[in-house]
Amino acid sequence: MRLKRNFFNRNTIVVAKELIGKYLYRRLRDxxxxxxxxxxxxxxxxxxxxxxxxxxxxxxxxxxxxPPGHAxxxxxxxxxxxxxxxxxxxxxPEAVLVRGAEIATSNWRPATRKNKKSLAANNxxxxxxxxxxxxxxxxxxxxxxxxxxxLCRSRELWIESAGQRGDKPxxxxxxxxxxxxxxxxxxxxxxxxxxxxxx
DNA sequence: CTCGGGATGCGT
DNA sequence: CGCATCCCGAGG
Numbered sequence: 001m002r003l004k005r006n007f008f009n010r011n012t013i014v015v016a017k018e019l020i021g022k023y024l025y026r027r028l029r030d031x032x033x034x035x036x037x038x039x040x041x042x043x044x045x046x047x048x049x050x051x052x053x054x055x056x057x058x059x060x061x062x063x064x065x066x067p068p069g070h071a072x073x074x075x076x077x078x079x080x081x082x083x084x085x086x087x088x089x090x091x092x093p094e095a096v097l098v099r100g101a102e103i104a105t106s107n108w109r110p111a112t113r114k115n116k117k118s119l120a121a122n123n124x125x126x127x128x129x130x131x132x133x134x135x136x137x138x139x140x141x142x143x144x145x146x147x148x149x150x151l152c153r154s155r156e157l158w159i160e161s162a163g164q165r166g167d168k169p170x171x172x173x174x175x176x177x178x179x180x181x182x183x184x185x186x187x188x189x190x191x192x193x194x195x196x197x198x199x
Numbered sequence: 200c201t202c203g204g205g206a207t208g209c210g211t
Numbered sequence: 212c213g214c215a216t217c218c219c220g221a222g223g
Binding site for chain 2: 212213214215217218219220221222223
């Protein structure tokens, strides 16, 4: 089931934690990629100095100020893209950075025999571990064209819950966010969530 | 306009 | 640890 608006319209830290184990779908010309999310980080508004929105409402951060469930995609270090999901109600610039995932071939859809056959050929990504926000975006072909995309409606990019069976009781670890040493006391917030054996 | 720096990845 | 590579946001 595709995640609905109300999933994203909640406390950002809760959303970051609950996105672990969910399935990120990306529709391309000739295939649909499904990746299980294994690592996220919460970025919590204007007060959070690690959050881009701490600079206020700018052309870049505009999407974060908008309604929940939209993609916030930006370019970092001149060469990598980062994919975030906007959380909370409009006017609260918060988001969850998706830092890692793993290709979940068993969850490709539609799971027809014909489809599986073509997958077995070479119709899927070589990388299975998408450990790192830049690598994840590269593999899923996420760039700024998808900035602002509505994950609750888009046919190109969305997130699904694991379903009844897939909701496993795996241990979710927690730690400091990566690469935010400049953010004063906010650098020590334990707003990174990840699965131990992945990424 | 210039300029400093960045929610990274990869090779040394 | 260095570096690629370019957009963004701030300041003049």
